[in-house]
Amino acid sequence: MHNIKDLRKNLNIYKKKLSDRNFHLKTELFKNLDDHNRKLVSEKEKLEQEKGILSKSKDQSNFDKSKKISEQISKLSKEQIISQKKLNDLLFILPNLAQDDVPIGKDEKSNKIIKQYGKIKEFSFKLKSHTEIGLKDNNIDFETASKLSGSRFVILKNKIALLERALINFMLDIHTTKFEYTEISPPLIVNEDVMFGTGQLPKFKDDQFEINFENSDQRKYLIPTAEVVLTNLVRKSVINKNLLPLRFVASTPCFRKEAGSYGKDTKGMIRQHQFYKVELVSIVEPKDCNKELDRMLSCAKEILNKLEIPYQIVLLSSGDMGFSSEKTYDIEVWIPSENKYREVSSCSSCGSFQARRMGAKYKSQNGNEFLGTLNGSGLAVGRLMISLLENNQNKDGSITIPNALKKYMNNLDKIE
């Protein structure tokens, strides 16, 4: 969410920068809503002031007058609430602005490849996709999963299930011990306002799973990413500056409807309704956002370096970034069967955009100011596993376990 005073003052700059994000801001509409709202607010306050003075006296001769003013106030304030709501409806769906060094473009075609790492392996035999690999002993079982839960679910078995668990523990250990992230085991169901805080609501309601609790007015949602809970750990609070930066890591299942992608990636584990992800979140002073983004990116890269999987870093264009982001680097791993790179991580700085939605502040010299928030996958487990299985496959159908992972795999050298 943007600072409305700043928006008001620099309306045309915002219009231009929002259009870089594929958002068309109707400036006239905004101006009208805002002016109208402020007019109502000031009228209301004037009446309230009058009423305040009358209420302080016990003079009965004023009671009638006071009552009339109360009625007027109540009418005005209903109007004002409606106008505020209209204004909010517009304000709440404005995406964050891109930083100046973000390439301008309307979609992923304008993304910029920053650097590629590792060597893409040549296979001397006909390579298998992860779905084909999973057919062996039915260790990656889509059929049973769909019987139980429908499409876009999977059941992992035996050493493949172990591999998933191993990757999670491997990543958590690195982030907690080497990079000083605090491990969190969070709830997977959150309230509506928490989803609003990080920007999943109201705009992306269709991609969220809503949970019904009986006898409750509160809407609850399954988290689509641990970013939601980890970032909201500081919601509605004022953090002491000397506690910053805060760094959190969690491994959680993530739940997504994938509503807009019916025909896309229907085969395999690439796009599931439920998948594990190890998520990194940093809470910093806003001035440190870019420095922290670089640090976070290097934490995520470390995982792939240790697993010896080829990958590339991509700087997303203004049109391809997520709603709350001001700058995003994607990490994409090599998927041999598709002969292309696929996203396993998205590291974003959100500046104060989310903090403003959450009411998350820190004490600074100039009083309480909004924090900076960052989030990044470190990494998405399902896709990482796909990449590992495919890149490390051998002619005999076995999968070589990278050295760094062996101790997490009961010291196995290979999955036979």
Next chain:
RNA sequence: GGAGAGGUGGCCGAGUGGUUGAAGGCGCACGCUUGGAAAGCGUGUAAACGGGAAACCGUUUCGAGGGUUCGAAUCCCUCUCUCUCCGCCA
């Protein structure tokens, strides 16, 4: 699931219809005091929104929302969270 008790400022805690944004304390900041510190004394100490170049002014906020009243932290209703006891359960 049943019964009860609660939610007040950064924290603790008074306050049961009328200048209460809110006593008192702690904490914090500044000043005095001191060789220096502690103690002591004094002063100050919320946020959001609106107006203003600023000083500053106005409105709102005592878990959230609604109601009663000329007037609500205080009375009523709904929701929410915390705690205690009982029951049930991984």
